[in-house]
Amino acid sequence: MDWTEIEQGRTLSVPDRLSIRLERLILDGTLQPGEKLPPELELTERLGVSRVSLRQALHELERRGLIDRKPGRGTVVLSPADARDASGAALAEVLGSTGGEIAHILELRSIIEPPIAALASQRATPRDLVQLEQLVDEMASPESKEHYAELDRAFHQAIAQYTHNPLLAMLNEQIANLIAPSRSTALQTQERRDTSTAAHRRILAAIASGEPEVAEHEAALHIGAVREQIEHAAAALAAGATGDGAD
Known part of the structure; x- marks a missing residue:
């Protein structure tokens, strides 16, 4: 996955633009369920965004049930079909x-x-x-x-x-x-x-x-x-x- 290919839109905030692009990669199957995202510091450097913006974008995706974030394990992609029970x-x-x-x-x-x-x-x-x-x-x-x-x-x-x-x-x-x-x-x-x-x-x-x-x-x-x-x-x-x- 070439993270430098994530394009930035022009009409939304940086966190929203990031969350849209990351969500798209999950929706179209580029990022598969179970796949682990790079560490935050590495992503911020590749994407050219602040750590605050990246964390806000990831928080939005977590709220939507598309990723799971745990300290020490990192960020893992979920499928919308992953049931929690x-x-x-x-x-x-x-x-x-x-x-x-x-x-x-x-x-x-x-x-x-x-x-x-x-x-x-x-x-x-x-x-x-x-x-x-x-x-x-x-x-x-x-x-x-x-x-x-x-x-x-x-x-x-x-x-x-x-x-x-x-x-x-x-x-x-x-x-x-x-x-x-x-x-x-x-x-x-x-x-x-x-x-x-x-x-x-x-x-x-x-x-x-x-x-x-x-x-x-x-x-x-x-x-x-x-x-x-x-x-x-x-x-x-x-x-x-x-x-x-x-x-």
Whole structure:
């Protein structure tokens, strides 16, 4: 991990900019659960920030349940799906029992994600909105099909994170693990990618404007469109066609 690559935004405080970039690395999987961050002094030198700013950023990520900090052990990355009691393991077992059926997964998404978007529209902070906007902007010119899939997953996980309810973030992370087959490049097309990006922009706009009903509606429309696109792509694949895109 090249820590010097963390860019600084212009509209937020230094701690907020740092927390956004570090959170992004966790959301997109660059920083994996269990991975240990460099010592604070080393990070401040690489990032060119004060120790106070870094500690404030890390405190924000700890408050959001994305890292765990303990004296003598350092800072360790957590997954939003890491449960702090037995309920997390039970949830994972129940969700895992679906066998990865895409139809079942999308049905679950249609029930869970629209209310999550509505709640995020009421709770997302300006700092949170910057993260969502950056994710959507990158979707316009992804480096690859795989990169787009990573951005897509990070966008939906960020929305759940911005309800500021750790249980919803945990649930969404478990669902995201099961969604992976629906993001397979074999089931994706350019049309699906463009449609999804446009839908993400509408969801973001609704969240940013604080309109829960609109956010819920746009999220529901998006999942419905994803279902139709996957069914079409799967049929084309079965007929011998190939595709490239994302959800």
